Amino acid sequence: MSATQRTGAQILCEALIRENVDVLFGIPGGAIMPFYHALWEYRDRLRHVLCRHEQGAGHAAEGYARVSGRVGVCVATSGPGATNLVTAIADAWMDGTPLVALTGQVSSALVGTDAFQEVDITGITTSITKHNYLVTDAHALPRVMAEAFHIARTGRPGPVLVDVTKDAQQAVVEPQWDAPLQLAGYRARLAPCDDAIAAAAALLAHARRPLILAGNGVIQSGASEALLAFAEQAVIPVITTLHGLGAFPPHHPLALGMPGMHGWVHVNRAIQMCDVLVNVGSRFDDRVTGKAARFAPQAAIVHIDVDPAQIGKVVRADVAIVGDARHVLDALRAQVPPLETGAWRDAIAVLAAEHRPRQAYARRDRTAALMPHDVYDALNDAFRDRCDWRVITDVGQHQMWAAQLLDWSTPRTHITSGGAGTMGFAVPAALGAALAEPDKTVWVICGDGGFQMTNQEIATLQQEHVRNVKIAVINNGYLGMVRQWQELFEQRRYSNTRLTGPDFARLAEAYGIHGRTVERAADARGAIDEAWRHDGCALVDFRVEHEANVFPIVPAGRSIGEMRVS
Amino acid sequence: MQQHTLNVLVKDHPGVLHRTVSLLRRRAINIASLAVGRSERADESRMTVVVDAADARQVVRQLDTLVEVLAVHDVTDALAVRRETLLVRVRARGDELAAVVTLALDDGVHVLDVGNDAAILELTDTPERVDAFIALLRPVGIVELRRTGTLVMTRGGTDVALADSAGVDDPGAELYPLQAERSAGDDVL
Numbered sequence: 225m226s227a228t229q230r231t232g233a234q235i236l237c238e239a240l241i242r243e244n245v246d247v248l249f250g251i252p253g254g255a256i257m258p259f260y261h262a263l264w265e266y267r268d269r270l271r272h273v274l275c276r277h278e279q280g281a282g283h284a285a286e287g288y289a290r291v292s293g294r295v296g297v298c299v300a301t302s303g304p305g306a307t308n309l310v311t312a313i314a315d316a317w318m319d320g321t322p323l324v325a326l327t328g329q330v331s332s333a334l335v336g337t338d339a340f341q342e343v344d345i346t347g348i349t350t351s352i353t354k355h356n357y358l359v360t361d362a363h364a365l366p367r368v369m370a371e372a373f374h375i376a377r378t379g380r381p382g383p384v385l386v387d388v389t390k391d392a393q394q395a396v397v398e399p400q401w402d403a404p405l406q407l408a409g410y411r412a413r414l415a416p417c418d419d420a421i422a423a424a425a426a427l428l429a430h431a432r433r434p435l436i437l438a439g440n441g442v443i444q445s446g447a448s449e450a451l452l453a454f455a456e457q458a459v460i461p462v463i464t465t466l467h468g469l470g471a472f473p474p475h476h477p478l479a480l481g482m483p484g485m486h487g488w489v490h491v492n493r494a495i496q497m498c499d500v501l502v503n504v505g506s507r508f509d510d511r512v513t514g515k516a517a518r519f520a521p522q523a524a525i526v527h528i529d530v531d532p533a534q535i536g537k538v539v540r541a542d543v544a545i546v547g548d549a550r551h552v553l554d555a556l557r558a559q560v561p562p563l564e565t566g567a568w569r570d571a572i573a574v575l576a577a578e579h580r581p582r583q584a585y586a587r588r589d590r591t592a593a594l595m596p597h598d599v600y601d602a603l604n605d606a607f608r609d610r611c612d613w614r615v616i617t618d619v620g621q622h623q624m625w626a627a628q629l630l631d632w633s634t635p636r637t638h639i640t641s642g643g644a645g646t647m648g649f650a651v652p653a654a655l656g657a658a659l660a661e662p663d664k665t666v667w668v669i670c671g672d673g674g675f676q677m678t679n680q681e682i683a684t685l686q687q688e689h690v691r692n693v694k695i696a697v698i699n700n701g702y703l704g705m706v707r708q709w710q711e712l713f714e715q716r717r718y719s720n721t722r723l724t725g726p727d728f729a730r731l732a733e734a735y736g737i738h739g740r741t742v743e744r745a746a747d748a749r750g751a752i753d754e755a756w757r758h759d760g761c762a763l764v765d766f767r768v769e770h771e772a773n774v775f776p777i778v779p780a781g782r783s784i785g786e787m788r789v790s
Numbered sequence: 791m792q793q794h795t796l797n798v799l800v801k802d803h804p805g806v807l808h809r810t811v812s813l814l815r816r817r818a819i820n821i822a823s824l825a826v827g828r829s830e831r832a833d834e835s836r837m838t839v840v841v842d843a844a845d846a847r848q849v850v851r852q853l854d855t856l857v858e859v860l861a862v863h864d865v866t867d868a869l870a871v872r873r874e875t876l877l878v879r880v881r882a883r884g885d886e887l888a889a890v891v892t893l894a895l896d897d898g899v900h901v902l903d904v905g906n907d908a909a910i911l912e913l914t915d916t917p918e919r920v921d922a923f924i925a926l927l928r929p930v931g932i933v934e935l936r937r938t939g940t941l942v943m944t945r946g947g948t949d950v951a952l953a954d955s956a957g958v959d960d961p962g963a964e965l966y967p968l969q970a971e972r973s974a975g976d977d978v979l
Binding site for chain 1: 800858
């Protein structure tokens with residue numbers, strides 16, 4: 225091999241370095257061994273984290289990407305290694321998380337023969353990736369890797385899978401690093417077109433009851449300041465979706481809160497009454513819209529999105545503006561003068577006072593039970609006293625309480641699995657987040673169900689000497705959200721939702737991290753502070769009331785105007 | 791729900807047909823017909839796909855998200871040449887068979903094969919003419935019928951975009967720069 229030649233495996237490593245990757249999460253195996261063999265030579269520049277399940281590696285890459293905005297990278301071998309990544313790839317697909325998944329594949333001569341650990345991962349992931357590649361020729365690797373990262377991080381970000389046959393990893397070639405990318409069919413628009421901006425401005429000029437709906441796109445675009453400036457300039461109230469939490473200061477006079485299935489009543493009522501709805505960076509997910517045909521019935525809708533395919537997919541758009549959120553908000557601000565919204569804002573305030581958010585969670589007389597809301601009160605107090613923290617929630621009731629009850633004032637502090645709602649997301653995602661930002665404290669809030677799906681990654685935390693992850697298990701002995709639906713809509717038939725588990729504090733200690741059990745409200749704050757102060761990872765098992773419910777709720781298939789509050 | 795005809799220009803890479811069809815499948819869009827083949831350019835293919843869809847613009851935008859789709863044009867209402875080839879095996883004997891062959895030849899339909907009790911006919915024409923000819927043959931007895939799917943070529947010189955795919959297609963678009971975040975310099979190692 226001459227000095228300029230490289231194996232395909234070495235090219236993969238050098239491509240990752242060229243893309244400024246500093247950490248990758250994975251598990252080796254037969255078909256990806258040549259890559260791991262080469263990786264060892266580059267270990268001073270590429271840190272690889274050996275996880276305990278490829279799903280954990282995938283979620284860790286997601287967590288890394290969600291807090292940093294950079295592309296997360298995960299690696300697996302062929303067959304079951306690759307299929308174990310599928311859930312995390314689907315999760316990244318649904319939430320627009322930039323991810324590159326690198327998988328080994330059997331040698332090209334064996335592809336299609338049902339070889340050992342062979343699986344058609346490019347076929348399997350076609351519908352959950354922005355694009356994917358099967359590479360059989362090492363010459364293509366420099367271009368393919370550059371394309372993969374570009375696609376992953378631009379437009380609406382998302383996952384890209386690169387499947388590389390073992391012989392391509394082993395082949396020795398002369399890498400061409402300046403090979404032109406073949407992306408003529410991939411164009412992502414940044415700046416909006418003037419006509420669309422003018423049309424939106426014209427619509428707003430006559431608006432009496434306008435609203436802004438801000439979603440994931442505002443955060444992905446770094447458009448929080450632009451959003452604040454536009455909202456203040458035009459004096460329009462702002463609603464933030466689950467993924468938009470943190471994009472707008474929650475105590476600002478224009479801030480309304482979260483809409484949708486578990487949003488506040490006054491927010492959903494306002495949507496049903498508004499006459500212009502400016503959606504920036506959200507995709508009108510059905511958790512937000514409820515029955516789409518009855519969503520915002522009086523409103524003309526302006527849909528701002530970097531992904532044109534989202535326009536008109538769920539809800540009609542009267543004005544479509546394709547572009548990057550920050551660019552579009554700045555362009556709108558230049559064209560929209562302050563609007564007369566005083567009466568509208570007063571009307572919303574009256575609704576808010578009448579339906580009092582959190583009224584379902586008002587403190588009751590002291591009982592023996594630890595209510596979930598006691599835990600969130602204590603967390604809020606602890607967060608308020610400190611800065612430099614992130615929260616990663618798992619999926620279920622605890623996730624909704626976190627969204628509703630905690631104060632989200634900074635982008636990328638609230639990380640959760642929204643579109644896919646993947647249980648088991650939080651602990652491994654925290655691993656990725658902790659490594660992306662070692663100076664921040666990462667709080668995991670999860671349920672006992674989700675925790676049991678991926679908690680083996682705590683071993684990875686210890687392996688990597690991670691000290692900044694704290695885990696709060698909201699332990700109610702049920703798959704809580706499913707149980708709630710069974711209670712409210714299925715005559716309390718608790719079919720297969722009662723869940724047992726280990727003593728989580730003892731399990732934590734077995735992993736070598738600090739563990740504590742809390743069963744009384746009075747102990748909650750102390751346990752959180754103790755965990756936070758502890759120099760190392762920590763877990764607190766909050767044994768809460770079993771049958772607490774999340775309210776308000778829009779029952780499935782209903783319009784968001786029809787909410788149950790108790 | 792209406793039928794829409796789309797001309798799609800794609801990169802001729804292994805799997806591109808799968809990606810396209812798979813996208814339509816998972817968006818629950820039924821494909822009435824699909825014709826695909828190489829184009830005049832080395833690594834590009836052209837596809838004409840007829841779909842049943844309520845919102846044609848959504849279908850165009852969805853297809854446009856595929857990296858290997860270079861262009862999508864809704865040609866449903868375009869001034870265009872539309873052709874489809876039909877091969878049909880008709881069962882008939884004696885005088886009836888002779889009558890079918892005569893009918894075919896009078897109508898500009900090719901007779902490819904004549905046996906004792908069957909004939910194979912070929913017609914290339916607009917889809918509507920093909921439909922009409924099939925209807926004509928049904929009373930006679932159709933044993934087997936194969937259609938290629940429609941090919942559409944717009945009149946007037948170039949395949950012009952007729953449907954707006956939400957502003958993506960205009961050349962004035964400022965695009966995400968390639969290689970924006972890659973590390974500078976080749977002496978990385």
